[in-house]
Amino acid sequence: MQKESFVLKGNICYSQDKDHFRTxxxxxxxxxxxxxxxxYEELPEQYRNLxxxxxxxxxxxxxxxxxxxxxxxxxxxxxxxxLELLDWLNTHTFPEESKYADLEYAKTAYQIFVxxxxxxxxxxxxxxxxxxxxxxxxxxxxxxxxxxxxxxGKVNMDRNSPDILCxxxxxxxxxxxxxxxxxxxxxxxxxxPILTPRFIPTCSDELMRLLKEIQKKYQLPVQSxxxxxxxxxxxxxxxxxxxxxxGDAYDQFGLFGGDCKTxxxxxxxxxxxxxxxxxxxxxxxxxxxxxxxxxxxxxxxVRKFLDEGLRVGLGSDVAGGTVGSVFRAMADAIQVSKLRWxxxxxxxxxxxxxxxxxxxxVGGGSFFGKAGSFDAGYELDALVIDDSNLATPxxxxxxxxxxxxxxxxxxxNITKKFVxxxxxx
Amino acid sequence: MQKESFVLKGNICYSQDKDHFRTxxxxxxxxxxxxxxxxYEELPEQYRNLxxxxxxxxxxxxxxxxxxxxxxxxxxxxxxxxLELLDWLNTHTFPEESKYADLEYAKTAYQIFVxxxxxxxxxxxxxxxxxxxxxxxxxxxxxxxxxxxxxxGKVNMDRNSPDILCxxxxxxxxxxxxxxxxxxxxxxxxxxPILTPRFIPTCSDELMRLLKEIQKKYQLPVQSxxxxxxxxxxxxxxxxxxxxxxGDAYDQFGLFGGDCKTxxxxxxxxxxxxxxxxxxxxxxxxxxxxxxxxxxxxxxxVRKFLDEGLRVGLGSDVAGGTVGSVFRAMADAIQVSKLRWxxxxxxxxxxxxxxxxxxxxVGGGSFFGKAGSFDAGYELDALVIDDSNLATPxxxxxxxxxxxxxxxxxxxNITKKFVxxxxxx
Numbered sequence: 001m002q003k004e005s006f007v008l009k010g011n012i013c014y015s016q017d018k019d020h021f022r023t024x025x026x027x028x029x030x031x032x033x034x035x036x037x038x039x040y041e042e043l044p045e046q047y048r049n050l051x052x053x054x055x056x057x058x059x060x061x062x063x064x065x066x067x068x069x070x071x072x073x074x075x076x077x078x079x080x081x082x083l084e085l086l087d088w089l090n091t092h093t094f095p096e097e098s099k100y101a102d103l104e105y106a107k108t109a110y111q112i113f114v115x116x117x118x119x120x121x122x123x124x125x126x127x128x129x130x131x132x133x134x135x136x137x138x139x140x141x142x143x144x145x146x147x148x149x150x151x152x153g154k155v156n157m158d159r160n161s162p163d164i165l166c167x168x169x170x171x172x173x174x175x176x177x178x179x180x181x182x183x184x185x186x187x188x189x190x191x192x193p194i195l196t197p198r199f200i201p202t203c204s205d206e207l208m209r210l211l212k213e214i215q216k217k218y219q220l221p222v223q224s225x226x227x228x229x230x231x232x233x234x235x236x237x238x239x240x241x242x243x244x245x246x247g248d249a250y251d252q253f254g255l256f257g258g259d260c261k262t263x264x265x266x267x268x269x270x271x272x273x274x275x276x277x278x279x280x281x282x283x284x285x286x287x288x289x290x291x292x293x294x295x296x297x298x299x300x301x302v303r304k305f306l307d308e309g310l311r312v313g314l315g316s317d318v319a320g321g322t323v324g325s326v327f328r329a330m331a332d333a334i335q336v337s338k339l340r341w342x343x344x345x346x347x348x349x350x351x352x353x354x355x356x357x358x359x360x361x362v363g364g365g366s367f368f369g370k371a372g373s374f375d376a377g378y379e380l381d382a383l384v385i386d387d388s389n390l391a392t393p394x395x396x397x398x399x400x401x402x403x404x405x406x407x408x409x410x411x412x413n414i415t416k417k418f419v420x421x422x423x424x425x
Numbered sequence: 426m427q428k429e430s431f432v433l434k435g436n437i438c439y440s441q442d443k444d445h446f447r448t449x450x451x452x453x454x455x456x457x458x459x460x461x462x463x464x465y466e467e468l469p470e471q472y473r474n475l476x477x478x479x480x481x482x483x484x485x486x487x488x489x490x491x492x493x494x495x496x497x498x499x500x501x502x503x504x505x506x507x508l509e510l511l512d513w514l515n516t517h518t519f520p521e522e523s524k525y526a527d528l529e530y531a532k533t534a535y536q537i538f539v540x541x542x543x544x545x546x547x548x549x550x551x552x553x554x555x556x557x558x559x560x561x562x563x564x565x566x567x568x569x570x571x572x573x574x575x576x577x578g579k580v581n582m583d584r585n586s587p588d589i590l591c592x593x594x595x596x597x598x599x600x601x602x603x604x605x606x607x608x609x610x611x612x613x614x615x616x617x618p619i620l621t622p623r624f625i626p627t628c629s630d631e632l633m634r635l636l637k638e639i640q641k642k643y644q645l646p647v648q649s650x651x652x653x654x655x656x657x658x659x660x661x662x663x664x665x666x667x668x669x670x671x672g673d674a675y676d677q678f679g680l681f682g683g684d685c686k687t688x689x690x691x692x693x694x695x696x697x698x699x700x701x702x703x704x705x706x707x708x709x710x711x712x713x714x715x716x717x718x719x720x721x722x723x724x725x726x727v728r729k730f731l732d733e734g735l736r737v738g739l740g741s742d743v744a745g746g747t748v749g750s751v752f753r754a755m756a757d758a759i760q761v762s763k764l765r766w767x768x769x770x771x772x773x774x775x776x777x778x779x780x781x782x783x784x785x786x787v788g789g790g791s792f793f794g795k796a797g798s799f800d801a802g803y804e805l806d807a808l809v810i811d812d813s814n815l816a817t818p819x820x821x822x823x824x825x826x827x828x829x830x831x832x833x834x835x836x837x838n839i840t841k842k843f844v845x846x847x848x849x850x
Contacts, residue, residue, distance in 0.1 A: 075817045078832035079825055081759075082777065105818060112816045296763040296775065322756075322832040331747075334506075336764070338721040343768045350721065352507065391537045392500045393530060400504055407503035407747040410835060 004421050005032045007047055008382060010055030012039050013402050014062045014374045018306065018358040023398040029060055031380040034421025038376040055384045055416070059401055062372050063123025063381030063419060064326035065364030068223070068265040068286035068315025070128040071139055071152075072097050072106075074113040078322040081294040085229040085320075088295055090162070093319075097130045097155075098164035106135035114142040120325050120411045122316075123381040123419045124149045124368050126223050126263055126286070128196055131155045131167055133180045140184060140191045147424035149368060149381075153196025153223055154180050158207045166202075174210035181218050190420075193218075199225040200236045200249045208253040215254070221261040221367075223286075224250065227274060228266035229297045247274040247283075257281025263367060265315055266291075267305070268298045275308065284311045284367050287359065289332035291320030299340040302333065303348035306355065313364025314356075326364075330356035330406045353403050384416035385409065429846050430457045432472055433807060435480030437464050438827050439487050439799045443731065443783040448823040454485055456805040459846025463801040480809045480841070484826055487797050488548025488806030488844060489751035490789030493648070493690040493711035493740025495553040496564055496577075497522045497531075499538040503747040506719040510654040510745075513720055515587070518744075522555045522580075523589035531560035539567040545750050545836045547741075548806040548844045549574045549793050551648050551688055551711070553621055556580045556592055558605045565609060565616045572849035574793060574806075578621025578648055579605050583632045591627075599635035606643050615845075618643075624650040625661045625674045633678040640679070646686040646792075648711075649675065652699060653691035654722045672699040672708075682706025688792060690740055691716075692730070693723045700733065709736045709792050712784065714757035716745030724765040727758065728773035731780065738789025739781075751789075755781035755831045778828050809841035810834065 008029040016022040022039070030037040030047050037047070073093060080092045100106045117125065127143075127150055129136035136154040143150045154177060158167045167173040181193050195215050197203040203211075215222060227233055227246050236246045243249035247264065250256040256264075258281045265286040270278070278285065287302050305312050314329040315321075321329070330353075337350040351359075365372020371379050387401055390408050405413065417424050433454040441447040447464070455462040455472050462472070498518060505517045525531045542550065552568075552575055554561035561579040568575045579602060583592045592598040606618050620640050622628040628636075640647060652658055652671050661671045668674035672689065675681040681689075683706045690711040695703070703710065712727050730737050739754040740746075746754070755778075762775040776784075790797020796804050812826055815833050830838065842849050 075819050077817075078815075078829040079821075080828075082775075109818045112818065116816070290760075293760045293764055296767045298767050299764065335715075335718045339718055339724065339761070339764055339768075342721045342723050343764075350507075390503075391541070392502075393534045393537065394500050396504075403505075404503040412837075 004034050005050050007031070007043060007050050007052045008055060008060050008384070009052055010058050010060040010384065011398050011401070012060045012374065013398050015354070015358040015362050019352070019354055021354055021357070021399050021402065025398060029374055029382065031421050034380055036374050036376055036378045036380045039374050058415065059385040059387060059398070059405065061383045061385060061402065061405070062361040062365070062374060063383055063417070064121045064360045065313055065368065065372060066122045066125040066316050066324065066326050067263055067284065067313035067364040067367060068288055068317050069125055069324065070318060071110060071113045072100050072130050073319035074116070075109045077319040083295070084231065085295050085297060086231050094162050094165045100130040100132045100135040103134050103138060106132070106138055110135070110139045110142055114146060117324060118146045118148065118424065121383050121414055122324065122326050123417065124365060124371060126151045126194060126367065128153055128155055128223070131157055131165065133176055136180065137184060140188060144188045144191045147190060147419050147422050149190050149371070149419055151192050151194035151221065153194045155196050155198050156207060156211060157198040157202035159202055159204045161202050170204050170206035170210055173207050174214060177211070178214055181214065181220070193220060195220045195222045197224050197255065199232070200246065201232065201239060208255060212254045215260055222255050223263040224265070226264035226267050227270045228268055228292070229295070230269065233269060245271050245274045247277055251277060251281070257283035261367070265317065266297065266300065268292050268300045275304065275310065279308055279310050282311060284313060286315035287312055287333060288315040288317035288321060289329060289336045290323065291317035293332070293336060294322065295320050299336045299344065301340070301348060302337060302351060311363070311366070312359055313367060314360045325411070326360040327406050327409060330360045333359065353406065357402065357406065380418055380421040382418040383414055385413050386415050387413055389413070429459050430475050432456070432468060432475045432477045433480060433485050433809070434477055435483050435485040435809065436823050436826070437485045437799065438823050440779070440783040440787050444777070444779055446779055446782070446824050446827070450823060454799055454807065456846050459805055461799050461801055461803045461805045464799050483840060484810040484812060484823070484830065486808045486810060486827065486830070487786040487790070487799060488808055488842070489546045489785045490738055490793065490797060491547045491550040491741050491749065491751050492688055492709065492738035492789040492792060493713055494550055494743050494749065496535060496538045497525050497555050498744035499541070500534045502744040508720070509656065510720050510722060511656050519587050519590045525555040525557045525560040528559050528563060531557070531563055535560070535564045535567055539571060542749060543571045543573065543849065546808050546839055547749065547751050548842065549790060549796060551576045551619060551792065553578055553580055553648070556582055556590065558601055561605065562609060565613060569613045569616045572615060572844050572847050574615050574796070574844055576617050576619035576646065578619045580621050580623050581632060581636060582623045582627035584627055584629045586627050595629050595632035595635055598632050599639060602636070603639055606639065606645070618645060620645045620647045622649050622680065624657070625671065626657065626664060633680060637679045640685050647680050648688040649690070651675070651689035651692050652695045653693055653717070654720070655694065658694060670696050670699045672702055676702060676706070682708035686792070690742065691722065691725065693717050693725045700729065700735065704733055704735050707736060709738060711740035712737055712758060713740040713742035713746060714754060714761045715748065716742035718757070718761060719747065720745050724761045724769065726765070726773060727762060727776060736788070736791070737784055738792065739785045750836070751785040752831050752834060755785045758784065778831065782827065782831065805843055805846040807843040808839055810838050811840050812838055814838070
């Protein structure tokens with residue numbers, strides 16, 4: 001069932017700003033032509049002829065955005081997390097990603113990823129595929145059908161990669177990328193391409209130069225990795241001796257925000273200079289707390305990012321992270337911020353529930369434009385959530401119910417899912 | 426359906442020792458009169474007349490033990506975790522626990538706790554109730570019916586507690602405790618009482634002396650809290666100036682292992698002297714990683730406990746922890762050990778999957794005697810787990826499937842549950 005204009009009635013909660021929920025019990029969320037017209041305590045006269053979906057005592061929350069996830073790694077989520085980043089890539093990740101040269105394998109694997117994502121609370125995602133163009137387009141086809149809004153990147157990697165997963169030089173990588181972009185141009189309503197140099201260690205200077213040309217020509221956004229792990233940071237310093245810091249190695253090629261909308265995943269160990277540059281360039285940070293824990297990378301200073309006004313969203317980073325739901329990423333973000341405060345730096349206060357919710361909705365959603373809020377003018381992404389199985393004798397407020405959804409709910413609590421004004425199930 | 430003697434056939438995995446799984450694909454787990462006769466690749470002749478339960482491709486794992494959980498706090502799991510321990514107790518915990526003076530409220534709330542625990546992977550638990558004897562006995566009645574094996578404690582607290590939740594002096598507290606023990610003596614097959622001084626700050630010296638008398642008279646085990654939080658530790662030092670360290674304050678009253686089987690929850694900040702004393706006395710440590718994270722307590726040095734040969738199991742510590750499943754506690758234990766290694770002390774290697782599984786099965790189970798293993802002679806606690814919804818194109822080994830169950834499964838993956846040789850559902 002799809003509806004462009006309708007009214008959802010129920011217990012509504014979304015971020016008024018990063019520190020506050022706005023909640024309306026038995027409220028009305030109005031959607032006209034896929035766009036929110038806002039939330040009302042009483043339904044205004046002019047909307048009374050719209051179809052009304054009565055969600056009764058259920059919660060109505062904005063859809064969540066996963067700013068960083070690797071689709072081909074979903075196959076081995078929850079496995080092999082006894083290694084740090086660089087060994088983990090060589091031992092588990094690269095061999096698995098090489099299988100996506102086989103379109104049949106890719107189909108089997110990507111169908112599982114797409115189906116599970118469709119059943120979960122994320123309505124939008126920025127997704128790494130692999131270097132293989134046919135498998136990447138297959139993934140885009142599958143995602144398109146779901147109705148979710150996604151950006152998908154064919155990965156670029158032309159050095160320091162195993163033979164089974166390395167492109168034949170910068171020019172070949174760039175040519176494949178341009179051909180892919182031409183091939184998918186205008187093809188999808190819900191899926192867009194995003195340039196995806198894997199990370200500095202696997203991308204030659206020549207490749208980065210060519211990707212910047214492609215980025216300018218097609219006006220594409222960019223996603224990559226930054227300052228996740230100490231060994232990685234030291235390696236980048238070695239590979240790019242002229243860079244002032246890791247992020248500067250992207251910036252030297254014009255692939256670090258500014259006129260080029262950019263997500264950098266992790267930023268666990270970003271220097272003050274790097275943080276300043278990210279702010280200047282408007283770079284989005286994808287904070288991936290579970291992955292940074294599983295790969296023993298550390299804990300990113302999200303409090304600092306927020307205090308300094310940087311743009312931050314949440315990423316599951318499957319399969320560095322095991323769980324795709326951004327509700328889990330919200331809980332993990334709060335939890336690791338407490339450990340960081342206790343163990344590393346007691347001047348940086350832990351994240352609040354409100355802040356984590358903001359990061360997982362508006363924080364990441366804004367990379368897509370107006371998404372992640374129910375304020376008027378936003379694309380209407382909504383989750384209807386039945387939390388009645390999370391039984392308690394207490395009478396809970398709406399914010400308390402939302403807090404429990406973050407910590408305790410799973411996909412089965414979701415009863416309806418809307419993306420961009422469409423009910424996708 | 427209950428069976429005392431039967432054979433389970435399926436993909437069996439349990440801890441051979443703390444560093445190794447023993448796995449048998451399509452193996453036979455034999456139960457005679459509620460006790461394991463071991464695991465076999467081929468079913469020995471003498472067991473071929475026993476009823477055989479064919480679990481096909483499912484996993485068969487030992488039941489899990491939750492060494493530390495607060496039943497009356499289950500009502501507010503996932504709520505109000507923006508405070509540290511002492512403020513959290515006063516703001517959320519004590520007011521909620523005071524409601525258990527009302528037996529009707531207790532019934533509503535405890536039914537939810539017991540039902541959810543029954544549906545989850547834990548087969549055994551050491552449980553704090555409240556100070557109220559009638560509600561504690563009600564909880565024991567409800568638990569008895571489930572078939573799970575539990576130890577339940579009426580809580581003792583006669584000082585530094587709010588009027589709504591404070592016993593009227595040491596003698597009253599001790600008298601209530603003795604009356605409770607007499608009242609439940611011989612009443613249950615599955616539930617036993619355990620002495621439960623809440624923690625040093627809420628138990629006067631006189632109360633501790635009287636509890637030791639009760640402990641000796643009835644030969645009861647003991648559970649309490651230890652070295653969870655810096656503010657708590659400093660307070661104990663103030664309250665017990667003669668104690669060499671926090672644990673010594675229990676030990677001075679003979680309630681710290683030795684002839685008195687004891688669980689101490691947390692031990693996040695135990696000194697070397699305290700660790701040494703716990704080892705000497707054979708004290709069990711209930712490691713509660715999620716709670717220690719949520720309440721910003723820190724990360725306990727479990728690697729050190731294991732290297733020094735201490736007894737360690739896992740606790741959910743609901744509602745400091747939000748999730749009751751000890752599978753989640755295993756995952757959390759691994760994850761926080763990685764952050765501890767990265768942020769605090771890189772000489773202490775992170776826990777392995779095998780170690781975490783051991784802690785959640787045999788580690789805690791051994792507090793109940795022979796529980797948590799499938800070796801011959803152990804009480805037969807088993808979970809049959811259908812992991813087919815955790816879809817992947819990969820062909821996984823049994824240890825890999827177990828790793829994913831730890832990280833990704835929920836209660837709905839469990840298809841059968843056996844405790845002490847009885848199938849409880």
